[in-house]
Amino acid sequence: xxxxxxxxxxxxxxxxxxxxxxxxxxxxxxxxxxxxxxxxxxxxxxxxxxxxxxxxxxxxxxxxxxxxxxxxxxxxxxxxxxxxxxxxxxxxxxxxxxxxxxxxxxxxxxxxxxxxxxxxxxxxxxxxxxxxxxxxxxxxxxxxxxxxxxxxxxxxxxxxxxxxxxxxxxxxxxxxxxxxxxxxxxxxxxxxxxxxxxxxxxxxxxxxxxxxxxxxxxxxxxxxxxxxxxxxxxxxxxxxxxxxxxxxxxxxxxxxxxxxxxxxxxxxxxxxxxxxxxxxxxxxxxxxxxxxxxxxxxxxxxxxxxxxxxxxxxxxxxxxxxxxxxxxxxxxxxxxxxxxxxxxxxxxxxxxxxxxxxxxxxxxxxxxxxxxxxxxxxxxxxxxxxxxxxxxxxxxxxxxxxxxxxxxxxxxxxxxxxxxxxxxxxxxxxxxxxxxxxxxxxxxxxxxxxxxxxxxxxxxxxxxxxxxxxxxxx
Numbered sequence: 001x002x003x004x005x006x007x008x009x010x011x012x013x014x015x016x017x018x019x020x021x022x023x024x025x026x027x028x029x030x031x032x033x034x035x036x037x038x039x040x041x042x043x044x045x046x047x048x049x050x051x052x053x054x055x056x057x058x059x060x061x062x063x064x065x066x067x068x069x070x071x072x073x074x075x076x077x078x079x080x081x082x083x084x085x086x087x088x089x090x091x092x093x094x095x096x097x098x099x100x101x102x103x104x105x106x107x108x109x110x111x112x113x114x115x116x117x118x119x120x121x122x123x124x125x126x127x128x129x130x131x132x133x134x135x136x137x138x139x140x141x142x143x144x145x146x147x148x149x150x151x152x153x154x155x156x157x158x159x160x161x162x163x164x165x166x167x168x169x170x171x172x173x174x175x176x177x178x179x180x181x182x183x184x185x186x187x188x189x190x191x192x193x194x195x196x197x198x199x200x201x202x203x204x205x206x207x208x209x210x211x212x213x214x215x216x217x218x219x220x221x222x223x224x225x226x227x228x229x230x231x232x233x234x235x236x237x238x239x240x241x242x243x244x245x246x247x248x249x250x251x252x253x254x255x256x257x258x259x260x261x262x263x264x265x266x267x268x269x270x271x272x273x274x275x276x277x278x279x280x281x282x283x284x285x286x287x288x289x290x291x292x293x294x295x296x297x298x299x300x301x302x303x304x305x306x307x308x309x310x311x312x313x314x315x316x317x318x319x320x321x322x323x324x325x326x327x328x329x330x331x332x333x334x335x336x337x338x339x340x341x342x343x344x345x346x347x348x349x350x351x352x353x354x355x356x357x358x359x360x361x362x363x364x365x366x367x368x369x370x371x372x373x374x375x376x377x378x379x380x381x382x383x384x385x386x387x388x389x390x391x392x393x394x395x396x397x398x399x400x401x402x403x404x405x406x407x408x409x410x411x412x413x414x415x416x417x418x419x420x421x422x423x424x425x426x427x428x429x430x431x432x433x434x435x436x437x438x439x440x441x442x443x444x445x446x447x448x449x450x451x452x453x454x455x456x457x458x459x460x461x462x463x464x465x466x467x468x469x470x471x472x473x474x
Contacts (some may be wrong), residue, residue, distance in 0.1 A: 068391065068392060068393075072392065072440070075439050075440045076440055079439075079440050079441065094151065096151075096153075098151060098152055098153050098154065099151070099152045100149060100150070100151050100152075101149070101150045101151075101152070102147070102148070102149055102150075102474070103147075103148045103149075103150065103473075103474065104145070104146050104147040104148050104166075104473075104474055105145060105146060105221070105471050105472065105473045105474070106142070106145045106471060106472050106474075107142065107144050107145045107218070107221060107469055107470070107471040108140065108141070108142050108145075108469065108470055108471070109121070109140065109141050109142075109144065109219065109467050109468065109469040110138075110139075110140050110467070110468040110469070111137075111138065111139045111140065111141060111465070111466070111467050111468075112136070112137070112138050112465075112466045112467075113136055113137050113138075113139075113463065113464065113465050113466075114135065114136040114463065114464040114465075115129070115135065115136065115451075115461065115462055115463030115464060116128060116129040116130070116133060116135075116461065116463060117451065117463045117465065120137055120139055120141075120465075121139075121141040121143060121144065121170075121222075122144065122170075122219075122220055122222050122223060123449070123451055123463065123465050124223070124227055124228045124229070124357060124427075124451075125228070125357050125422065125424060125427060125451065125453045126451040126452065126453040126461040126462055126463035127453070127461060127463075128459065128461055129461075142169070143168070143169040143170055143183040143222070144168065144169075144170065144220075144221045144222045145168065145169060145221075145471075146166055146167065146168035146169075146188060146221060147166065147167055147168075148164060148165060148166035148167070149164065149165055150162065150163070150164040151163045151164070156194060158196050158197065159194040159195060159196045159201075160194070160195045160196075161192075161193070161194050161195075162192075162193050162195070163190075163191065163192045163193070163204075164189070164190070164191050165187075165189070165190045165191075166188040166189050166190075167185050167186060167187055167188055168185075168186055168188055168221070168222055169183040169184065169185060169186065170183065170186050170222040171183065171184030171185055171186030172184045172186075187205075188235065189204065189205055189206045189207075189235055190204045190205050190206075191203070191204035191205070191206050192204050198243060198244050198245070198246075199241070199242065199243050199244070200241070200242040200244075201239075201240075201241055201242075202238075202239070202240055202242065203238070203239040203240075204237070204238070205235050205236060205237045205238070206235060206236075206238065207224070207233055207235060208232060208233070208234065208236060208238065208260065208288070208309075208353065209238060209240045209242075209256050209258060209288070209290065210256070210288040210289070210290040210307035210308075210309060210327065211232040211233065211307065211327060211329070211343065211345075211353075212329075213329050213331070213341060213342075213343060214226070214231055214233060215231070215341075215383060215385045215397065215399040215401075215431070216385065216387060216395070216397045216399075216433075216435070217397070217399075217431065217433055217445075217447060218433070218435055218443055218445040218447070218469055218471060219433065219445055219447040219449075219467040219469050220447075225399065225431065226383045226399060226400075226401035226429050226431070227354055228354060228355070228356055228357040228403065228422075228424075228427055229356075229357075229381075229383070229401040229402060229403060229427050229428055229429035229451075230343075230345075230355060230356075230381040230382045230383040230401030230402045230403050230428075230429075231343070231354070231355065231383050231401055232325075232327065232343070232345060232350075232353045232354055232355040233353075233354045233355075234263060234352060234353050234354035236260050236261050236263050236352075237260065237261040238258055238259065238260040238261070239258050239259055239260075240256055240257060240258020240259070240288075241256070241257060241258060242254060242255070242256045243255045243256075249295065250295060250296045250297065251293070251294070251295045252293075252294045252295075252296075253291075253292070253293055253294075254290075254291070254292045254293075254294070255289075255290075255291055256289060256290045256291075256292075257288070257289040257290075258287075258288060258289075259285040259286065259287055259288075260285060260286040260287075260288060260311075261279070261280070261285065261286065262277075262279025262280060262282065262284075262285060262286040262311040262312070262313070262323075262352070263277070263279060263286075263352025263353065264277050264278045264279045264313060264323075264349070264351060264352045264359070264360045264361075265351030265352040265358070265359045265360050265421065266278065266352075266359070266360075266417060266418060266421070267418050267420045267421060278313040278314055278315045278316075278321070278360070278361075278417075279311055279312070279313050279323070279352065281313075281314040281316075282311070282312040282313055282314040282320070283314075284311075284312055285311070286309065286310065286311035286323075287309070287310050287311070288307065288308065288309045288310070289307065289308055290305055290306070290307035290308075291305065291306055291307075292304065292305030292306075292329075293305070300333040300336075300339075301331055301333065302331065302332060302333060303329075303330065303331045304328075304329070304330045304331075305328065305329045305330075306326075306327065306328050306329075307326070307327040307328075307329075308324075308325070308326055308327075309323075309324060309325040309326075309327070309347070309350070309353070310322070310323065310324045311323045311324075313349060313360065313361070315361065315367070315374050315417070316367075316368075316370075317370040319373075319374045321348075321349050321360070321361060321374060321376050322348070322349070323347070323348060323349035323350055323360060323376070324347050324348055324349075324350075325345055325346065325347030325348075325350045325353065325379075326345065326346055326347065327343060327344065327345040328343065328344050328345075329341075329342065329343040329344075330342060330343075337388055337389045337390065338386065338387070338388055338389075339386070339387045339389070340384065340385070340386055340387075341384070341385050341387070342382060342383055342384030342385060343382050343383055344381075344382035345379070345380065345381060345382055346379070346380045347378075347379050347380075348376050348377070348378050348379070349361055349376040349377060350379055351377065351405075351421075355379060355381055355403050356379055356381065356403030356404075356405045356424065356427055357403070357422040357424040357427045357453070358377060358379075358403075358405050358416075358421070358422055358423055358424050358425070358427075358456075359377070359416040359417055359418070359421040359422075359423070360376065360377060361374050361375060361376050361377060361407075361416075361417065362374075362375045362377065362407050362414035362415060362416055362417075362423075362456075363375065363414065363415055363416075363417065364410065364412055364413070364414055364415075365415075367415075367417045367418075375407040375408065375410060375414055376407065377405045377406065377407055378405065378406060378407070378408070379403060379404065379405040380403075380404050380405075381401070381402050381403035381404055381405075382401065382402070383399060383400065383401030383402075384399065384400060384401075385397060385398065385399035386398050386399075392437070393436060393437045393438075394434065394435070394436050394437070395434070395435050396432075396433070396434050397431070397432070397433050397434075397435070398430075398431070398432050399430070399431050400428070400429070400430040400431075401428065401429055401430075402426070402427070402428040402429075403424075403426070403427050403428075404425070404426050405424075405425055405426075406425050406456070414456070423455055423456045423457075424453050424454065424455055424456070425454055425455060425456045426452070426453070426454040426460075427451075427452070427453050427454075428451070428452040428453075429449060429450065429451050429452075430449070430450050431447055431448065431449040431450075432447070432448050433445055433446065433447035433448070434446055434447075441472055441473045441474065442470075442471075442472050442473075443470070443471045443472075443473070444469070444470050444471075445467075445468075445469045445470075445471075446466075446467070446468055446469075447466070447467045447469070448464070448465070448466050448467075449464070449465040449466075449467075450462070450463070450464050450465075451463045451464075451465070
């Protein structure tokens with residue numbers, strides 16, 4: 001019996017050994033798959049943690065943006081309530097029944113200048129220091145403040161009519177003891193417009209329609225920033241027509257054409273009387289045209305434009321000069337908060353357009369002598385600006401402009417048509433500023449500007465200008 005039992009146990013053990021081997025072989029791949037599944041779950045958890053962190057960051061940014069928006073809306077409501085209260089108490093009266101609106105800005109500046117400049121409130125040129133000069137100054141000014149009025153007239157067919165006028169206090173100083181605190185009023189712009197859905201007709205004295213852009217600056221309101229340093233800006237009488245063509249993808253193509261007073265950069269002959277300049281003695285206006293392309297995507301704008309200008313000058317004694325210029329401008333959003341803009345030009349005898357600090361022509365003798373030859377100045381230049389909009393309230397701007405103007409090669413001494421006319425063969429300016437919007441109508445700015453000026457005779461100077469400003473818009 002014992003032998004039989006031993007035999008049965010031995011047979012049973014031998015029968016079970018293959019099953020154990022099979023179970024072990026089956027358990028091994030199952031363990032590997034479990035390890036792989038655990039690793040995959042760990043990777044999924046890490047991915048979810050990263051996504052959750054990004055979501056939390058985006059949520060925080062969204063909450064901050066919403067907080068800024070709520071604060072801005074609260075300010076807008078306060079301003080609107082104040083305006084409504086003002087309207088309930090008083091109205092702007094006019095001689096007609098049509099709506100009138102006042103606008104403007106009160107601006108005060110604290111200024112520091114190193115070197116000599118042509119105007120410490122708003123320098124355009126670096127100039128030679130006079131003997132005994134301290135080499136700089138500290139001052140304050142309010143005369144870049146400006147006022148304006150806009151009138152909205154009756155409709156004429158499919159056109160809405162309007163007009164506006166603006167003045168500032170950059171018109172010079174009276175010759176009295178307190179003259180510095182009593183600057184004269186100066187006409188800036190005046191315009192009349194008939195606006196239709198696709199066509200507009202405009203007339204008046206304003207920025208040249210063929211050069212509409214300028215760098216951003218609160219420290220430069222009496223003249224646009226980088227005036228005479230590559231920015232064509234001169235406010236001049238003009239009449240022009242504008243036609244707009246809408247295209248898919250929010251694209252607008254605009255065609256403009258018109259006539260302007262033919263400015264030459266000559267200084268007025270008298271304080272009160274007006275005599276014809278060389279451009280006006282030609283007995284024809286200046287002509288200009290501009291073609292532009294613009295696409296809007298939310299708050300971002302991509303645009304490009306090209307323009308041409310021509311005028312005829314008569315410098316007397318049968319000395320005609322053809323003045324012309326070709327221009328290109330652009331605005332390119334590089335990123336969400338970064339924008340690149342600017343303008344380039346090239347031309348001849350365009351001293352009256354404000355791009356450089358020079359006259360349109362030079363003479364190899366007295367301008368009033370028939371034997372003198374006229375030499376037109378050939379110009380090229382432009383400006384560019386990078387704007388960083390950190391938030392709806394803060395923006396940073398960096399800009400540079402330059403104008404280079406020289407006559408054709410001539411062996412001899414050349415002189416401008418007037419002794420008072422500037423004669424810079426190279427005028428450049430660079431600026432850095434920050435503009436902070438404390439409230440919807442209160443602004444602060446800090447701006448640093450450097451000026452490089454070289455005269456036609458080769459002399460050159462540098463100057464630095466630092467401005468702290470605060471303004472209230474109304």
